[in-house]
Amino acid sequence: MHSIVASGQWEYGIEGIGEGKSSPGLSLIIKSFLKDDPRPIYVVVNAGSNTLAQALIDFETRYSAQQLDAVVRKLRVFENGAQDNAGAWICSKYPDIHWIRSNYQTYCYGGPMPRTAEKLQVKGLKKGPLTWHPYAYSDLGQHQWTLEHVIAGHGSLGAYYPLRMMGNRLFFLEGGGTIPWLGLVNQGLYSVDHLSWGGWSGRFTAEKVPNIWSRYERIQKDEESYGPFNLYTEVADHWVDPVTDSVYHNVFAPVYRWRQAFFNDFKCRMDWCVADYNKANHNPVAAVNGDSEEKIHFFQVEPGKSIQLDAGASSDPDGDQITFHWWIYQKAGTYPDPIEIQDYSSSTVSLQIPKDGLGKDLHLILEISDHHVIASMYDYRRIVFQIR
Numbered sequence: 001m002h003s004i005v006a007s008g009q010w011e012y013g014i015e016g017i018g019e020g021k022s023s024p025g026l027s028l029i030i031k032s033f034l035k036d037d038p039r040p041i042y043v044v045v046n047a048g049s050n051t052l053a054q055a056l057i058d059f060e061t062r063y064s065a066q067q068l069d070a071v072v073r074k075l076r077v078f079e080n081g082a083q084d085n086a087g088a089w090i091c092s093k094y095p096d097i098h099w100i101r102s103n104y105q106t107y108c109y110g111g112p113m114p115r116t117a118e119k120l121q122v123k124g125l126k127k128g129p130l131t132w133h134p135y136a137y138s139d140l141g142q143h144q145w146t147l148e149h150v151i152a153g154h155g156s157l158g159a160y161y162p163l164r165m166m167g168n169r170l171f172f173l174e175g176g177g178t179i180p181w182l183g184l185v186n187q188g189l190y191s192v193d194h195l196s197w198g199g200w201s202g203r204f205t206a207e208k209v210p211n212i213w214s215r216y217e218r219i220q221k222d223e224e225s226y227g228p229f230n231l232y233t234e235v236a237d238h239w240v241d242p243v244t245d246s247v248y249h250n251v252f253a254p255v256y257r258w259r260q261a262f263f264n265d266f267k268c269r270m271d272w273c274v275a276d277y278n279k280a281n282h283n284p285v286a287a288v289n290g291d292s293e294e295k296i297h298f299f300q301v302e303p304g305k306s307i308q309l310d311a312g313a314s315s316d317p318d319g320d321q322i323t324f325h326w327w328i329y330q331k332a333g334t335y336p337d338p339i340e341i342q343d344y345s346s347s348t349v350s351l352q353i354p355k356d357g358l359g360k361d362l363h364l365i366l367e368i369s370d371h372h373v374i375a376s377m378y379d380y381r382r383i384v385f386q387i388r
Contacts, residue, residue: 004028006023006024006025006027006028007023007024007025008023008024008025008026008048008050008051009021009023009025009026009048009050009051009054010023011050012048012050012084013048013050013084013085013086013222014050014053014085014086014089014222016050016054017050017053017054017057017086018054018057021054022054022058023051023054025051026051026052026054026055026058029043029051029052029055030055030058030059033055033059033071033074039074040074040075040076040098040192040193041071041074041075041076042076042078042184042192043075043076043077043078044077044078044080044177044180044181045077045078045079045080045087046080046081046083046177047083047084048083048084048086049077049079049084049086049087049090050084050086052077052086052090053086053089053090056068056071056072056090056093056094059071069096072094072096072097073096073098075097075098076098076100076192076193077090077097077098077099077100078100078102078180078192078201079099079100079101079102079231080102080106080177080179080180081102081103081106081107081215082101082103082213082214082215082216082219083214083216083219084219085214085219085222085223087099087101087214087231088213088214088222088223088226088229089223089226089229091229091230091231092226092227092228092229095229095230098192098193098232099208099231099232100180100192100195100204100231100232101212101231101232101233101234102179102180102202102204102234103212103214103215103233103234104116104215104234104251104252105179105201105202105203105234105251105252105254105255106179106180106202107172107179108128108179108202108252108255108256108259109173109174109178109179109255109259109262110127110139110142110172110173110174111127111171111172111173112127112172112252113171113172127172128248128252128255128256128259129241129243129244129246129248129256129259129260130244131259131260131263131264132144132145132146132173132263133145139164139170139171139172139173140170142172142173143163143164143170143173145173146161146163146173149266149267149270150266150267150270151163153274154270154271154273154274155273155274157270157273158270158273161174162174179200179201179202179255180201181201182199182200182201182258182262183199183200183201183202184201185200185262185265186199186200186294186379186380187294187295187296188286188294188295188296188379188380188381188382189296189365189380189381189382191296194206195232196235196331196332197329197332197363197382198237198254198329198331198332199258200255200258200261200262201255202234202254202255203234203235203237203254203331203332204232204233204234204235205232205233205234205235207232208230208231208232209230209231209232209233210228210229210230211223211228211229211230212231212233234251234254235251235254235331236249236250236251236253236254237249237250237253237254237257237331238253238331239253239256239257241256243260261369261377261378264375264376264377264378265283265377265378267374267375268280268281268282268372268374268375268377271374278318280374281318281320281370281372281374281375281377282316282317282318282377283317283370283377283378283379284314284315284316284317284320284322284368284369284370284377284378284379285314285315285316285317285379286311286314286366286368286379286380286381287311287312287313287314287315287381288309288310288311288366288381288383289309289310290310290313291313292313292314292315295381296381296382296383296384297381297382297383297384298383298384298386299383299384299385299386300385300386300388301353301385301386301387301388302353302387302388303353303354303355303356303357303358303387304352304353304354304355305352305353306350306351306352306353307350307351307352307353307385308348308349308350309326309348309349309364309366309383310347310348311324311347311348311349311366311368311381312347312348314347314368314379316370318370318372320370320371320372321370321371322368322369322370322371323345323368323369323370323371323376324345324346324347324366324367324368325344325345325366325367325368325369326341326343326344326345326349326364326365326366326367327341327344327364327365327367328341328362328363328364328365329363329364329365329382330363332363333360333361333362333363333384334360334361335354335357335360335361335362335387337354339351339352339354339362340352341364349364349366351364353385353387354387357387358387358388359387359388360387361384361385361386361387362384362385362387363382363383363384363385364382364383364384364385365380365381365382365383366380366381366382366383367379367380368380
């Protein structure tokens with residue numbers, strides 16, 4: 001563990017960067033920069049990004065401009081909450097960096113706080129869908145769910161899961177640092193290179209947007225002095241909770257729509273820590289036209305064409321019955337009008353590509369879930385129809 005975990009900068013924000021301000025953490029980051037590996041480097045910034053800033057500064061002094069450019073283009077940075085003043089500084093100094101700023105969706109694992117919802121003029125249920133049954137719709141209810149399904153009786157790992165206390169107050173279930181990682185769980189659904197497509201990590205703009213400030217006023221004041229910067233920022237979804245028919249049309253909905261699935265996933269995975277394989281639940285495996293590889297599918301199709309897809313080869317390792325649900329993720333695509341899906345709850349599906357869709361994209365989601373006494377687990381495949 002000590003070979004892959006290290007402390008970062010000792011000071012706050014950009015005050016903690018500069019000549020001679022190296023740290024063990026930045027050495028690990030630079031080590032990842034130098035790996036002979038063509039894959040992107042995924043970085044989650046939790047409380048602050050100055051260690052990444054110092055790593056880029058040090059790399060720039062030691063290596064060529066071409067090497068620096070290659071590293072910057074490999075980075076995929078998810079800034080969780082914009083909690084220090086170094087993120088905007090990095091984006092201003094290194095404008096080609098792939099930087100995702102989540103001021104709000106990142107807190108939607110169990111939150112956000114009611115005052116955040118009120119600030120954004122979000123009406124209705126302030127904590128989003130209730131996915132911690134049978135406990136109360138409250139911070140306490142969330143932690144009671146966690147005590148049963150994560151902390152108690154789930155081994156040493158579960159016992160370390162924190163109750164989120166600040167002073168004498170209990171806050172919503174911890175997960176602000178979790179949302180950035182969750183998208184990577186579903187490689188058949190989410191792509192960090194196509195942020196407007198959405199997934200368990202939320203949904204963001206297709207292009208960078210200028211000067212999206214931190215939600216914290218004291219940080220924004222610093223950011224305003226750096227000059228222009230551009231980054232990807234979160235966007236809203238329209239979603240109807242299939243359990244309660246509650247309508248969500250806000251910036252939280254791109255995470256809320258997956259919440260039941262990832263709560264169930266957490267619950268079942270914690271059983272893996274202590275239960276025999278045959279006494280635990282495991283994710284089903286989705287297949288499209290016989291292909292079960294975990295990937296996003298792309299099809300070039302002509303306007304007006306009738307399409308049939310078959311998920312009948314989907315399977316469940318525990319032998320559980322599978323439920324199929326096909327749906328169009330309209331906000332993820334570029335065709336503006338609703339599309340009718342025939343047999344959306346069957347293993348096979350049919351749809352008509354719109355005649356006026358030339359040059360547009362449609363996103364069809366195959367969502368499967370198993371029927372298990374512990375909880376249902378999910379798998380997904382995104383099918384992108386490129387109408388050409």
